[in-house]
Amino acid sequence: MIIALAQIDGRLGDIEGICDRIVEQARLAEEAGAHVMCTPAPLFAGILPGSLVDSPDYLGDLLAALQRTAQEVGITCLVPAVIPCAGSQLFEVFMLKEGRLIPTRTLVASRRSGDLDEVWAPPVFDVDGVRMGLTFDLERDIDRVPTGTDLIVYFQVSGFDPTDMATAAVAAVPDGHFRDLAVNSRRWIACMAPVGAFDEAAYTGGSFVMDDNGRVVAAAPCFEEGLVAQEILRGQMPPAVPQNELPVFHQDAWLWEALVIYLRDNLAARGFTRAAVLLAGDLPSSLAAALAVDALGSRNVTGVLVERGRIFTPQQQASEQERLSAVRALAANLHIELAEHAAPRADWLFQSGVPADESAFIAQAEQLIARTEAQARGACLVSSLTKTDYALAGEVLPMPYLGSVAPFGDVYLTHLEFLARYRNGVSPVVPARLVTLNAVEARMAEALAAVRRGMSALPTYADRVAACLERLEATQVDSILDAHVDRNRGAADIASAALPAEAVRLLLMQVRRGEATRRMLPPAAIVSARSFAERAWPQALAWSDLGHEDDEERPTVEGLVKAEVERFERNAPDAGERIRGEIIGLLGDILGLDPDEQEQLQSEEGRRRLQEGFERFEQELRRAMGSGGGMRPPMGPGPMLPGADGEGYPFFSQN
Numbered sequence: 001m002i003i004a005l006a007q008i009d010g011r012l013g014d015i016e017g018i019c020d021r022i023v024e025q026a027r028l029a030e031e032a033g034a035h036v037m038c039t040p041a042p043l044f045a046g047i048l049p050g051s052l053v054d055s056p057d058y059l060g061d062l063l064a065a066l067q068r069t070a071q072e073v074g075i076t077c078l079v080p081a082v083i084p085c086a087g088s089q090l091f092e093v094f095m096l097k098e099g100r101l102i103p104t105r106t107l108v109a110s111r112r113s114g115d116l117d118e119v120w121a122p123p124v125f126d127v128d129g130v131r132m133g134l135t136f137d138l139e140r141d142i143d144r145v146p147t148g149t150d151l152i153v154y155f156q157v158s159g160f161d162p163t164d165m166a167t168a169a170v171a172a173v174p175d176g177h178f179r180d181l182a183v184n185s186r187r188w189i190a191c192m193a194p195v196g197a198f199d200e201a202a203y204t205g206g207s208f209v210m211d212d213n214g215r216v217v218a219a220a221p222c223f224e225e226g227l228v229a230q231e232i233l234r235g236q237m238p239p240a241v242p243q244n245e246l247p248v249f250h251q252d253a254w255l256w257e258a259l260v261i262y263l264r265d266n267l268a269a270r271g272f273t274r275a276a277v278l279l280a281g282d283l284p285s286s287l288a289a290a291l292a293v294d295a296l297g298s299r300n301v302t303g304v305l306v307e308r309g310r311i312f313t314p315q316q317q318a319s320e321q322e323r324l325s326a327v328r329a330l331a332a333n334l335h336i337e338l339a340e341h342a343a344p345r346a347d348w349l350f351q352s353g354v355p356a357d358e359s360a361f362i363a364q365a366e367q368l369i370a371r372t373e374a375q376a377r378g379a380c381l382v383s384s385l386t387k388t389d390y391a392l393a394g395e396v397l398p399m400p401y402l403g404s405v406a407p408f409g410d411v412y413l414t415h416l417e418f419l420a421r422y423r424n425g426v427s428p429v430v431p432a433r434l435v436t437l438n439a440v441e442a443r444m445a446e447a448l449a450a451v452r453r454g455m456s457a458l459p460t461y462a463d464r465v466a467a468c469l470e471r472l473e474a475t476q477v478d479s480i481l482d483a484h485v486d487r488n489r490g491a492a493d494i495a496s497a498a499l500p501a502e503a504v505r506l507l508l509m510q511v512r513r514g515e516a517t518r519r520m521l522p523p524a525a526i527v528s529a530r531s532f533a534e535r536a537w538p539q540a541l542a543w544s545d546l547g548h549e550d551d552e553e554r555p556t557v558e559g560l561v562k563a564e565v566e567r568f569e570r571n572a573p574d575a576g577e578r579i580r581g582e583i584i585g586l587l588g589d590i591l592g593l594d595p596d597e598q599e600q601l602q603s604e605e606g607r608r609r610l611q612e613g614f615e616r617f618e619q620e621l622r623r624a625m626g627s628g629g630g631m632r633p634p635m636g637p638g639p640m641l642p643g644a645d646g647e648g649y650p651f652f653s654q655n
Contacts, residue, residue, distance in 0.1 A: 409524020
């Protein structure tokens with residue numbers, strides 16, 4: 001059996017367009033001799049479809065289109081799509097075969113148990129003599145697939161995460177990923193990796209087929225579309241892809257290319273073929289322009305430069321000239337159009353007598369100028385905000401952050417230096433003076449200054465915050481944010497000798513305060529272990545993580561349960577005595593005993609006499625029933641046979 005992997009990109013949810021691509025790829029796969037073809041998982045609805053799949057019109061259109069596609073393809077096709085299932089959502093795999101549309105997971109689960117309880121288990125079926133299993137979570141399901149399965153098809157769902165090499169598909173194989181799973185399970189693995197951007201998730205491609213010896217025998221390219229076909233040969237050693245021809249994962253290179261894919265597809269989905277970037281002469285905006293050029297081409301990118309006024313000293317004049325020179329040099333290196341504007345006038349701010357923040361006004365004016373230039377050219381305004389800016393947004397209004405998309409919104413500021421070094425290694429476009437730690441520190445100082453401006457209503461508190469945070473280096477700020485946001489660590493776990501507890505608390509408090517503002521900022525690519533799109537807290541939350549003392553014992557749910565179990569065990573004898581007392585009280589009420597007589601019954605002697613009385617009472621009842629009702633004499637203890645009268649059990653047990 002020959003399997004084909006169609007690594008195709010497409011507009012998310014373009015049902016008709018995607019189905020046309022499936023038909024096209026199926027014909028190519030059939031020409032290559034393939035018997036079955038797989039397509040990527042997020043094509044139709046992405047990986048977070050929300051309530052889309054609950055729409056009967058969407059589901060109806062999807063199924064109707066797939067039914068028409070099933071009649072047009074000449075080979076079996078496996079097409080994943082999200083469907084509603086038992087109040088939840090399920091990644092179903094539709095099999096398009098001989099004109100029929102078959103929901104494999106639902107069908108196999110129904111045949112296994114007669115209901116849909118096993119719908120979450122990996123389905124297994126035969127295709128041309130090869131037993132195949134399907135999964136969306138390879139590590140979890142590889143041991144759940146029944147014995148005798150020859151091939152496991154793994155549909156990758158998770159988007160690219162630089163901290164998880166496995167999300168780079170074939171590029172992770174040289175480092176040892178996937179090989180142990182194939183060797184230990186003695187099964188072939190076909191990894192169907194998506195390529196492109198779907199909502200905020202980015203995928204790098206790199207689909208591959210691996211034999212049961214952990215050797216890659218076929219692979220699709222990374223960062224572009226491709227179609228690979230491979231014959232599954234059990235017990236044989238087909239030719240493998242040479243080790244030196246496999247792509248080698250490099251974090252910065254893969255992250256850059258993933259962001260290029262994200263920006264290109266995101267703008268195309270919005271109907272844009274051009275981009276505009278406000279160039280501030282700093283590292284983030286310079287790198288954003290370079291990213292836009294790599295995604296769209298230099299002819300389709302416009303840089304916007306706005307001069308800054310209110311310069312009073314020679315030092316300020318020299319700094320401004322250096323900034324302008326850096327922007328012009330960048331535009332020349334990238335071969336992009338540069339639209340220059342004079343400084344916006346802010347005199348009225350001071351003539352009005354109303355207290356105002358001049359820097360905030362200038363930032364808003366520059367953004368409005370950039371948006372006007374973008375609209376005039378039919379371009380999308382690309383924001384240069386980083387994940388650090390998103391974390392420190394606080395209560396600052398989003399006006400200075402106008403933009404339609406923020407490709408670096410899930411990348412911390414300090415990491416941009418490494419991305420710039422990688423991009424300059426390809427071709428030196430970003431001015432060298434910006435690819436330094438000093439440039440990063442300068443941009444971090446501006447971000448912390450914005451934090452202080454956001455607290456202008458509390459000047460004393462703002463001064464204290466500024467004095468505390470200014471002592472931190474840029475790498476320390478980002479390390480605190482990374483530990484809290486990406487790894488979910490609390491203030492007490494983050495604080496150390498190098499990271500003062502007060503500074504940690506203030507940064508975490510600022511992250512909490514920015515929840516509402518972040519929801520008004522441009523969407524960002526998801527390229528981390530935990531983006532702000534995934535980490536959503538109540539925006540009106542009053543609680544902040546202030547940490548705790550090292551010797552303070554923190555309660556846990558497990559600890560509370562353990563304490564209750566221990567308490568119950570300690571009180572068990574008392575509980576038994578109380579229950580016996582309640583039973584004797586009930587009997588006493590039935591027999592008409594007064595409280596003194598009931599108390600005598602609860603004594604040791606009373607309980608002994610009561611037991612003897614019960615036994616005599618039972619014997620008398622047995623004799624009476626035996627003489628009057630023809631009941632056979634008891635046969636002694638033992639199990640009661642079906643249909644018997646109950647002999648062998650004490651009277652009260654039978655009744």
